[in-house]
């Protein structure tokens with residue numbers, strides 16, 4: 798857990814994040830949703846904001862991913878407002 802991550806965390810976010818991971822355990826056997834080639838470690842342990850932070854913590858824009866894939870696509874809690882991740886356009 799980085800300092801940036803811990804500083805950006807809120808109670809609500811931790812709750813939402815836990816729900817996304819739990820639901821992924823049930824529906825996807827807890828596996829990473831991104832499965833990036835040569836990067837993915839398989840097991841989802843983090844939650845990625847697919848549309849960036851401006852969409853907030855809406856579960857529709859959250860995805861359970863492994864740490865390696867999450868780092869590869871971006872830092873979810875530190876995305877500047879308005880930035881979109883080109884991977885998802």
Ligand SMILES: [Zn+2]
Nearest residue numbers: 829837863866
């Ligand atoms: Zn992965």
